Amino acid sequence: MLGVDAPGAGNDxxxxxxxxxxxxxxxxxxxxxxxxxxxxxxxTPIVQKHTIEGLVMGDA
Structure with missing residues (x-):
């Protein structure tokens, strides 16, 4: 998975x-x-720093 941010979004x-x-x-x-x-x-594996709804919740 690739996480990207728009310029100025502040989540880098x-x-x-x-x-x-x-x-x-x-x-x-x-x-x-x-x-x-x-x-x-x-x-190396990374630890997710924030939750992406649906990614970790599955069918919940």
Whole structure:
């Protein structure tokens, strides 16, 4: 899942996007220019910092 925010929305502290070095290398330069995130060797699980209704609730 990819979490993104509109410019000025103020929720950027809630998104910990990271990409692997292999994925980063596969992206065109014009795409990389718009991604501001860490490039890591291996992705690690993240802890969700906020609730997205329906995502964790399932059929409730």
């Amino acid at each position: 502290d809630r998104h910990d996007m990271a990409v692997t070095r292999a994925y980063w290398s596969s992206l065109p330069g014009r795409v990389r220019a718009h991604l501001h995130c860490p490039v890591v060797e291996e992705l």
